[in-house]
Amino acid sequence: MSERFFLAAAPQQGQARLQGDEARHLARVLRAEVGDAVTLFDGSGRSWLARVTEIGRDDVGLEVETAFPAPEPALQGGSPGQLTLAVALPKGDRQKWMVEKLTELGVARLIPLTTTRGVAEATAGAKARLERVVIEACKQSGRNTLMEIAPGMSLAQLAAGPAGQSRCVVADPNGTALAVVPPAPPAQLQLPLLGLVGPEGGFTPEELAAADSMGCTRIALGPHILRVETAAIALAAKLL
Amino acid sequence: MSERFFLAAAPQQGQARLQGDEARHLARVLRAEVGDAVTLFDGSGRSWLARVTEIGRDDVGLEVETAFPAPEPALQGGSPGQLTLAVALPKGDRQKWMVEKLTELGVARLIPLTTTRGVAEATAGAKARLERVVIEACKQSGRNTLMEIAPGMSLAQLAAGPAGQSRCVVADPNGTALAVVPPAPPAQLQLPLLGLVGPEGGFTPEELAAADSMGCTRIALGPHILRVETAAIALAAKLL
Structure with missing residues (x-):
């Protein structure tokens, strides 16, 4: 190449x-x-x-x-089988690292998630920096479709928008191992995937309840406390 | 806590x-x-x-x-269901980052793998630095069992040692998606898991053939070219 x-x-x-x-x-x-x-x-x-x-x-x-010839399927966040992650962004290098890895793995869209315990805001400057990281990761990994960095959203905005048309999972230390979650009904397999990852310190009980109301399945990613970027990368690897 | x-x-x-x-x-x-x-x-x-x-x-x-009370199962690399990764180490921060993430995810043992195209050697100094990263990640993630950093090994040493008693997979862009690999026979489910990840530039055809001879299944981790640390983390997330 x-x-x-x-x-x-x-x-x-x-x-x-x-x-x-x-x-x-x-x-x-x-x-x-x-x-x-x-x-x-x-x-x-x-x-x-x-x-x-x-x-x-x-x-x-x-x-x-x-x-x-375009060898890869359309990676738009709203397409069947494509993965959108909504993540309470970590800070600094961890944020950059996460975006590089999610791009390599094939995540279609990243939505910075505004949460009670979140530490980083999705400013215009941050978005521009992350878009540059996406381009670099695409150059390096042979990916031809950019991962979209969407505008920041709250859980309420997510519920009113992307969550309505998705199969949704939320990373939760008290959730179920993905391997034992019952398979989705066939009609749902045509929906895009949406994964939610909370901040260091986790979602509040109210935020988890809001994710429940969106129809998200609570998924545990192992026995240890994962950093935000680790949880996001592990969820992407498991779902893609 | x-x-x-x-x-x-x-x-x-x-x-x-x-x-x-x-x-x-x-x-x-x-x-x-x-x-x-x-x-x-x-x-x-x-x-x-x-x-x-x-x-x-x-x-x-x-x-x-x-x-x-010890809440986590024994994480020794040779125990049933436990995961050892043999990885051609990337350099610098990427190596450190990888070790942090593999520790959080619960990998039992990391074996630095000596390969034709590898870029980093598992010197005693490197091992000591990585062991410090393991301790920090254990402190932060609530993990009570250290991830073992094993001495460096070649594929031949791996074949003569850990590979003989393991269910083995090797990351290979031309391999099969893990989701469509047939499940292991019940007797094999009692074996520990071993995952092989090659260097930037990949395993040579001879090295892949050696992995085949060990009984490793070739697993693809998606359509893009993954960096070493991304492949290792994705493999751990998929297997654990």
């Missing part, structure tokens, strides 16, 4: 341009030359083989040679 | 002593006073409620009040 670059805008008439971080990475870090082959992806599942035609100061021009 | 401290030697006649990092953490960071209650664990599954009786310059004396 040749080096992969994220294209903010799809190619037009066989021509593409990399700008910003992506252009600098290709031109300055990798010291690309005219004629070099790279793989481009636009984050919606499409990807192309392209050759460098022009290296500018802050942008790189490319000519598309081949459109690759 | 009161603060947890790792005890290098089990209490004798109701008396215990913390030394080194643990004593400094309790005495200097948390500024403990005589009479304060803490939880002690010795890494073999046992734990106690104790009270501080004496605070020295580099050690802390404690009196044991209660021995807690």
Whole structure:
């Protein structure tokens, strides 16, 4: 596989341009030359083989040679079988690490969850930083569809929105092991999956009751107290 | 739960002593006073409620009040149902992060795996650093049995040792999804589990063939290229 670059805008008439971080990475870090082959992806599942035609100061021009067949299923958060995680974000490096891992594993959408005991807010700056982590993880892992970082939501907003159309589980130390949860009825298998992960210190009893009212199954992830990012990654690995 | 401290030697006649990092953490960071209650664990599954009786310059004396019942099953790597992971270690922070997460999830033993494309060696210094990470993760997650960091092994040593008495799976992008692997025959369910994870760049075809000869099932962990630590954590989450 040749080096992969994220294209903010799809190619037009066989021509593409990399700008910003992506252009600098290709031109300055990798010291690309005219004629070099790279793989481009636009984050919606499409990807192309392209050759460098022009290296500018802050942008790189490319000519598309081949459109690759999209090998992965559509990863939109609302599609059947796709996984959305709503997580009370941890802080700092743990937040970044979690987003990298969830992207690699194939989570379709991450919703920062506002909770009573939560420690990190989903500010616009945080969202932009995490979107950059998603792009880097997609470049590295061969994933062509970006993981969506959704706007922050409360449990009430989740109940009124995504939860209504999903099979929902909530990570709870007092829940049931996933292996012994009865399989969903066939009609529900067509629904997207939604997993809820609370903050360090856990959901409050009221928040767990709210998750119950949404129809979420309480799932235990083992005998130990997991950090937020560990619970989110373990839940993704178990559900995907 | 009161603060947890790792005890290098089990209490004798109701008396215990913390030394080194643990004593400094309790005495200097948390500024403990005589009479304060803490939880002690010795890494073999046992734990106690104790009270501080004496605070020295580099050690802390404690009196044991209660021995807690051991709530978790024996986590020795060779016990039925227990999971050993043999992993070609990633470098630096990724190695540390992986060990923290595997400890939280309940992996019994980690064997650093020597492979053709591996990047990190299991030196004595590395082992000591990782053992410190294990202790910290046990303190934080409420785990009372240390994850064992075994000496480094090659695939041949693994075949001659632990693999012979285990149900074995190997992470392989071209393998089968775990969900569609036929269940093990009942007699095998009594065996411990062994999971193999290769280096960045993967096992060589010869190494995969060696894993086949050990009786390992090739398991795919999804459609993307996972980093070593992501594959190890995902495998642990799926198997535990």
